[in-house]
Amino acid sequence: xxxSIDTSAGTSVAIFDGPSLLSFVSFEDPFGHAENIGSAxxxxxxxxxxxxxxxxxxxxxxxxxxxxxxxxGIAAAQLLARSLSLPLNxxxxxxxxxxxxxxxxxxxxxxxxxxxxxxxxxDGKRTGGPEVISPDRLADFPEFEQLAxxxxxAMVGSFAVxxxxxxxxxxxxxxxxxxxxxxxxxxxxxxxx
Amino acid sequence: xxxxxxxxxxxxALMRLEREVFAAEAWSESGMLSEITAAHSxxxxxxxxxxxxxxxxxxxxxDHSADVQTIAVAQQARGSGLxxxxxxxxxxKAKSAGSEQVFLEVKSSNDVAISLxxxxxxxxxxxxxxxxxxxxxxxxxxxxxxxQPIVLGIESTCDETGVGIVQGNRLxxxxxxxxxxxxxxxxxxxxxxxxRAHLEAIGPTLDAALDEAGISLDSVDAISVANGPGLxxxxxxxxxxxxxxxxxxxxxxxxxxxxxxxxxxxxxxRGSVELPTIALLVSGGHTSLLLVRDLLxxxxxxxxxxxxxxxxxxxxxxxxLDLPYPGGPQIDKLATEGNPSAxxxxxxxxxxxxxxxxKYNFSFSGLKTAVARHVEKxxxxxxxxxxxxxxxxxxxxxxxxxxxxALWACEEFGVPRLLLGxxxxxxxxxxxxxxxxxxxxxxxxxxxRFSLCTDNGAMIAALGSQLVMAGREPSxxxxxxxxxxxxxxxxxx
Numbered sequence: 001x002x003x004s005i006d007t008s009a010g011t012s013v014a015i016f017d018g019p020s021l022l023s024f025v026s027f028e029d030p031f032g033h034a035e036n037i038g039s040a041x042x043x044x045x046x047x048x049x050x051x052x053x054x055x056x057x058x059x060x061x062x063x064x065x066x067x068x069x070x071x072x073g074i075a076a077a078q079l080l081a082r083s084l085s086l087p088l089n090x091x092x093x094x095x096x097x098x099x100x101x102x103x104x105x106x107x108x109x110x111x112x113x114x115x116x117x118x119x120x121x122x123d124g125k126r127t128g129g130p131e132v133i134s135p136d137r138l139a140d141f142p143e144f145e146q147l148a149x150x151x152x153x154a155m156v157g158s159f160a161v162x163x164x165x166x167x168x169x170x171x172x173x174x175x176x177x178x179x180x181x182x183x184x185x186x187x188x189x190x191x192x193x
Numbered sequence: 194x195x196x197x198x199x200x201x202x203x204x205x206a207l208m209r210l211e212r213e214v215f216a217a218e219a220w221s222e223s224g225m226l227s228e229i230t231a232a233h234s235x236x237x238x239x240x241x242x243x244x245x246x247x248x249x250x251x252x253x254x255x256d257h258s259a260d261v262q263t264i265a266v267a268q269q270a271r272g273s274g275l276x277x278x279x280x281x282x283x284x285x286k287a288k289s290a291g292s293e294q295v296f297l298e299v300k301s302s303n304d305v306a307i308s309l310x311x312x313x314x315x316x317x318x319x320x321x322x323x324x325x326x327x328x329x330x331x332x333x334x335x336x337x338x339x340x341q342p343i344v345l346g347i348e349s350t351c352d353e354t355g356v357g358i359v360q361g362n363r364l365x366x367x368x369x370x371x372x373x374x375x376x377x378x379x380x381x382x383x384x385x386x387x388x389r390a391h392l393e394a395i396g397p398t399l400d401a402a403l404d405e406a407g408i409s410l411d412s413v414d415a416i417s418v419a420n421g422p423g424l425x426x427x428x429x430x431x432x433x434x435x436x437x438x439x440x441x442x443x444x445x446x447x448x449x450x451x452x453x454x455x456x457x458x459x460x461x462x463r464g465s466v467e468l469p470t471i472a473l474l475v476s477g478g479h480t481s482l483l484l485v486r487d488l489l490x491x492x493x494x495x496x497x498x499x500x501x502x503x504x505x506x507x508x509x510x511x512x513x514l515d516l517p518y519p520g521g522p523q524i525d526k527l528a529t530e531g532n533p534s535a536x537x538x539x540x541x542x543x544x545x546x547x548x549x550x551x552k553y554n555f556s557f558s559g560l561k562t563a564v565a566r567h568v569e570k571x572x573x574x575x576x577x578x579x580x581x582x583x584x585x586x587x588x589x590x591x592x593x594x595x596x597x598x599a600l601w602a603c604e605e606f607g608v609p610r611l612l613l614g615x616x617x618x619x620x621x622x623x624x625x626x627x628x629x630x631x632x633x634x635x636x637x638x639x640x641x642r643f644s645l646c647t648d649n650g651a652m653i654a655a656l657g658s659q660l661v662m663a664g665r666e667p668s669x670x671x672x673x674x675x676x677x678x679x680x681x682x683x684x685x686x
Binding site (some may be wrong): 007012026034036038052068069071072075077078080083084174175177182190191 | 389432434565674
């Protein structure tokens with residue numbers, strides 16, 4: 001059984017038995033990640049009717065995401081996996097959103113500051129991204145169907161389950177920010193005029 | 194029947210019962226007085242109209258042990274289980290104080306008492322021949338072992354990722370990963386940089402702590418985490434990690450106050466925090482003056498900085514003097530060659546007009562500006578200036594104002610104790626001057642070892658452990674990050 005955790009948008013947790021979704025718990029509050037993460041995991045386990053000892057793998061959404069909340073899910077998933085000695089699978093969330101879609105797909109999520117996180121796919125294969133784009137660049141993808149939805153733990157989990165059966169390596173589990181910390185070294189200001 | 198703490202006012206009643214029960218072996222009145230007023234002694238009495246029973250415990254914090262000093266039940270109150278109730282209350286006290294063993298002596302002929310102690314878990318470990326005088330009877334020495342809880346604490350309020358493990362009041366591990374070097378090029382802690390570093394460090398730091406303690410997660414009884422005050426993004430990493438850990442292990446979780454954690458760190462040094470105490474916590478993020486009457490229930494904020502933290506002022510002045518980050522150690526080093534009286538820099542909020550509203554608040558922004566003006570004035574005039582004198586005079590101003598206010602608090606509140614915490618405690622001049630001024634005023638000075646003064650996970654574990662030992666309920670799993678958590682909230686419920 002796999003537990004999937006995602007805090008790239010809201011806070012959600014899903015439990016999978018093979019490909020079937022046993023439970024899905026979601027808190028949509030975009031600022032309540034730290035508050036909700038524990039309850040979400042507990043509720044998902046309870047709803048699936050399983051104990052933590054029955055888990056065999058953990059999946060987590062690595063972003064990209066603009067919120068500090070992204071790290072809450074990754075930190076929880078990391079320590080959950082570590083404490084239960086389970087493998088941790090990191091999922092780039094745009095891949096999870098595109099999963100199962102055929103044709104030409106452009107996945108975008110809100111990157112704040114009037115920008116988008118984007119990745120594009122042709123017949124299930126990522127051909128570009130993830131990167132931060134300005135909305136002007138949407139015009140560069142005329143033949144693409146745009147999927148502008150946010151990720152959740154059900155999508156992340158489905159992707160991880162499928163990846164495991166097709167041998168895709170999800171061993172990288174650090175956060176994907178796509179932006180440098182927003183800061184420049186200070187030169188120091190004069191105080192006297 | 195009421196069981197309550199006994200005080201000097203109960204001395205006569207105590208002596209009446211003492212003489213009735215122990216006759217020729219009774220303690221003297223002066224002996225009893227020094228017993229009940231001794232440090233770390235805990236005397237309780239059962240009152241029903243009059244005193245009908247009492248018991249006393251002496252805790253030895255440094256040894257993590259306690260001794261049952263006496264227990265007596267009046268003839269007319271025997272057979273009612275009062276002796277057991279008194280013992281249970283003493284043992285609860287020993288447990289909450291972090292004792293790992295409780296000792297007692299009992300007359301070898303006192304079968305009733307021996308069987309009570311055995312039923313409470315005591316075992317005989319020795320015999321003291323002819324211990325009781327004048328009867329000459331032997332004493333059995335009995336011991337109860339208490340398994341104190343193992344608590345794992347997570348700290349991520351600023352730029353240090355800490356995981357500490359304690360058992361009761363004993364330090365088992367204090368693992369730390371600092372992102373300080375990453376902030377050097379910015380001249381100060383950058384919240385987003387700190388939060389990113391916490392996420393990368395938390396797993397390895399947990400492993401290092403478990404390794405250092407030589408235990409596995411299975412033997413941990415509770416998790417504690419600092420949920421404020423601090424940088425929101427940084428706090429959230431620690432909270433996410435702690436909740437993941439708590440849910441995965443099924444252990445209770447305690448959300449604790451970072452600043453009170455600094456005060457609690459001293460239990461790891463000497464088995465208890467002597468209270469009441471004034472606590473001066475000085476770091477890159479905080480400059481706070483606390484009055485702590487009870488670590489878990491009565492912490493009062495007397496004052497704090499209204500602008501820069503003291504550590505921040507060191508960093509900013511270091512930049513003015515072209516010294517690298519972090520500024521504290523650099524200024525400390527340079528200042529040793531300078532004259533602290535060379536320049537009279539301002540002492541913020543110490544003028545008579547400040548005392549009404551800001552007696553215990555601090556302000557370092559004016560001081561920093563004064564230093565910058567001094568340096569710019571010389572630079573603009575193309576004059577040389579003595580950087581060592583500037584460093585020494587600046588450092589002297591910071592140390593002076595910190596200690597002046599801390600000692601005002603000791604005096605005003607009649608608290609003969611000062612505890613220092615936070616990274617600025619590394620400053621040699623602060624320690625030296627604190628020692629001098631405290632000695633002069635008869636104030637006991639406590640400075641835990643440096644690794645317990647800077648932000649660390651062990652102090653968070655220690656405060657969590659105090660809560661567990663005192664039988665407090667865990668926090669609800671839904672607590673969040675509180676970047677401005679007041680010190681009065683020791684634990685978020």
